[in-house]
Amino acid sequence: MxxxxxxxxxxxxxxxxxxxxxxxxxxxxxxxxxxxxxxxxxxxxxxxxxxxxxxxxxxxxxxxxxxxxxxxxxxxxxxxxxxxxxxxxxxxxxxxxxxxxxxxxxxxxxxxxxxxxxxxxxxxxxxxxxxxxxxxxxASHHLLWPSTTMEMANTKSKFEKMCGLPNCCGAIAFTRIWMNLSTSDPNSILWLDHEKRYSMVLQAIVDPDMRFQDIVTGWPGGKMNRWSVFQNSGFYQLCNQGERLNGNALELLDGSKVREYVVGDSGYQLLPYLITPYEGKEFSGPRSEFNRRLMAAAGVAERALTRLKDSWRIIRGVMWRPDRQRLPRIILVCCLLHNIVIDMEDEVQDKTTVSCPHESGCPQQTCGVGDMKGASLRDRLCLHLSGGPPP
Incomplete structure (x- = not known):
């Protein structure tokens, strides 16, 4: 037994x-x-x-x-x-x-x-x-800048089909991840803006399918605007070193050429590789039409950030005293999941509702400074889109 x-x-x-x-x-x-x-x-x-x-x-x-x-x-x-x-x-x-x-x-x-x-x-x-x-x-391979000529050509083709902008490689936008921090923390003031709100920034460069191609996060939202974040990004450094947006220039019908570039709103400085809208209230027809098309392209990045926050709600509301060393990792993984949903052609993507703008309540900032080479490129693009004389 x-x-x-x-x-x-x-x-x-x-x-x-x-x-x-x-x-x-x-x-x-x-x-x-x-x-x-x-x-x-x-x-x-x-x-x-x-x-x-x-x-x-x-x-x-x-x-x-x-x-x-x-x-x-x-x-x-x-x-x-x-x-x-x-x-x-x-x-x-x-x-x-x-x-x-x-x-x-x-x-x-x-x-x-x-x-x-x-x-x-x-x-x-x-x-x-x-x-x-x-x-x-x-999962890091799901968030990369296009590495082949074919991948970049596909991105450019979709942007041109969407809004008519030739040789466009991406759209850039900026948002904040809101936080509730302890006032007893001596470093919390770095994250505090003029409206007494704490936040961490997220900058994203997006393709026509709303996939994140490049992100920057971890900087305090209280002390840095979108332009200062961009200036401190690796993308900015790579562009200035000629290692990013360095593909072949595209020859237009009039014989002029346009280099590779990304588009953004007036919160960014006009650069040879970052095209922003014409500023002012009174525009000629061509400039008005150019701004409309450029903002249609830039709006892809805005919608991507809105969908990101709607889908991964841990970063949508006000986070209660998050670990500021770990929060950038949470944001990155949410961006990776966002891209995976797109890469998998997940039907959930089409059913996601957009609740509100990702930057609700934040005033639009204007950089107001331009670069001559950027201005020249913008004028060539405007002329191309209008099919008429220089704007």
Whole structure:
């Protein structure tokens, strides 16, 4: 009797160990994983069916979710962690990704996410940071400046088809991530603007499909406007060194040539490679039409930032005393997820509603300084679009 009982106990321990291993690796996940996940929600999740419910909870489709899991699997599984639900069962790979996406897409607090899923707030925090670290390592290829002539040609072609601007390589825009900081922190004043609000900046250069091609974040929004952020960016340095926007010039029908450039609003300085609108109230027809077309192109970046904040709501509202060293990493991963949704041709992208401008309540700033080479390029573009004499 004794040996038989010991053998059964041994087999039971081995089976339990196997189940935990399968759960941790995600190999036991099947079609019922999402059902089990929703059951833990205790009625906190929307009452919808199938894929629609999945998308409403995570902000991405099931297919994109599976792809994200495949990206981070190696890194997450290589770092053992004792992450468990309150009932003691371990979090699988799918569970960890789901927890992180729920936190990023809902913007709910660690406690709220934990309560809705049967987790402690520390488990939510750990799962989210494991995911963020893995995404930084494994998903960086989804946010890159075009590296081939074909990729850049595709970008230029789409911009020209959209608004008529030839040889345009991107649109630049700027937003703030709002924060609530402790006034007892002596460094908090650096993040405070003239309206007594704390923020961190995000500068983005976007392609015609609203994909982020280049971002800058981490600077204090209280002391830096969009132009000062641009001047301190790596993109600015690369352009000045001739290592970015350095492709072939395009010859127009009149024989003049235009170099590669990006477009932005009047908050940026007019440069040989950054084209901004004509300023003033009284315009000739050609200048007015040029401004309309340029702002149509620049508006792509504005819409991308609005969609980013609407989809990944952790950066949409006012963040309660965030870790300012970690916040740029959160912003980066939200941008990576934004691009992945586009790259995967995720149907959720088309259903995302735009709630409000990403910079609601912020006055438009005008840089008011121009560069002669930039002015010459702008005039050539204006002439090209009007098909008439110089403006």
């Amino acid at each position: 004794g040996p038989g009982r010991n053998l059964r106990k041994k087999r039971k321990r081995e089976n339990m160990k196997k189940k935990k291993s399968e759960a941790a690796s995600g190999s036991s996940q099947s079609g019922d994983w999402f059902d089990e996940f929703c059951k833990r929600g205790n009625g906190h999740f929307p009452s919808k069916n199938g894929l629609e419910e999945f998308q409403s909870i995570f902000g991405i489709s099931k297919r994109t979710f599976d792809y994200v899991c495949s990206l981070v699997k190696e890194d997450i599984m290589a770092k053992p962690a004792n992450l468990v639900f309150r009932n003691g069962s371990p979090l699988s790979l799918h569970d960890q990704v789901a927890v992180a996406l729920r936190r990023l897409s809902s913007g709910d607090s660690l406690i709220a996410v934990g309560d809705s899923l049967g987790l402690s707030h520390s488990t939510v925090s750990q799962a989210t940071w494991r995911f963020i670290e893995a995404m930084e390592e494994r």
